[in-house]
Amino acid sequence: MPINFKIRIMKRGIFLVGLFLTMVVSCKPQTKEAKDITVENLQVVLENEDNVQLLDVRTPQEWAEGVIKTPIKIDITGDDFEGKVLEKLDKTRPVYIYCRSGGRSEKATELLAEKGYEAYNVLGGYLEWTEKNKE
Structure with a gap:
């Protein structure tokens, strides 16, 4: 496999992990503020x-x-x-x-x-x- 193809796959993987973590954090229960x-x-x-x-x-x-x-x-x-x-x-x-x-x-x-x-x-x-x- 060419090196550029591997780099593109790694970038997409990092992007997807970041997207997943953002979704997990935003789904926590919201509390009201005192x-x-x-x-x-x-x-x-x-x-x-x-x-x-x-x-x-x-x-x-x-x-x-x-x-x-x-x-x-x-x-x-x-x-x-x-x-x-x-x-x-x-x-x-x-x-x-x-x-x-x-x-x-x-x-x-x-x-x-x-x-x-x-x-x-x-x-x-x-x-x-x-x-x-x-x-």
Whole structure:
């Protein structure tokens, strides 16, 4: 076989392998991206949308200090957080997640986004909410 023929076959083989690898990588399941929302924008959402999924991931002791509107309460440090989330939240609707100051809710937001939820971390958490909504 002539050398040019062998080179053409090798180039086609490399091209096909590259094409195959591109197809494999592009077929992986797509996850949603975690997003942030300010307390001001959350206020607008709560005023203008019905049946908002608001998730408070603080502890029961922190819930006793007060909550934002009427949240779904699931302690992120408690047993079976993921199972409770799957049981209580609707995956077809956005979820707005807060904690005391934003650290735990950021982790919860990332986890829910990986599970396919449209998840928003409330920046500054409950502390920021109470500061901005003082009467």
